[in-house]
Amino acid sequence: MGEITDISYDQQDRAIIFCSKNNQRRINVPHSIRVREIKPRTMLSNGYIQPATWSFIDVLNHEELDLKIQMAGGGYRVEKKRIYSE
Numbered sequence: 667m668g669e670i671t672d673i674s675y676d677q678q679d680r681a682i683i684f685c686s687k688n689n690q691r692r693i694n695v696p697h698s699i700r701v702r703e704i705k706p707r708t709m710l711s712n713g714y715i716q717p718a719t720w721s722f723i724d725v726l727n728h729e730e731l732d733l734k735i736q737m738a739g740g741g742y743r744v745e746k747k748r749i750y751s752e
Contacts, residue, residue, distance in 0.1 A: 668711050675704035698726045707735065 669686040676683055681692040682704065695701060702721035709715040717736040724731055730747040 668713065670711050671709040672706065673709065673715075674706040675701060677701070699724055702730075 669688070671684055671686045674683050674685070675681070676692075679692070680695045680697075680701070682695065684691045684693075700723040702723060704720045705718055707715055707718055715735055718734075720733040720735070722731045722733065723729070728749050730749075732745045732747055733742055734745060735742045
């Protein structure tokens, strides 16, 4: 089995952070993507993660995107919500 992993977003550095007992990994969010909402989550050692929806805006394609984390084993899916205009 894996380790417990805390997942959070560092707004200042624009990075999603995966932190476990012996490892930390940062994934930078491209500047063409705006983060609307990322709530911290903890993935258990068996892969379970509490359901969540993280929201983004794709500035280049003028689309709102939802990353839905809701499946056992840390699964996810990405949905395009709608085209927006500023």
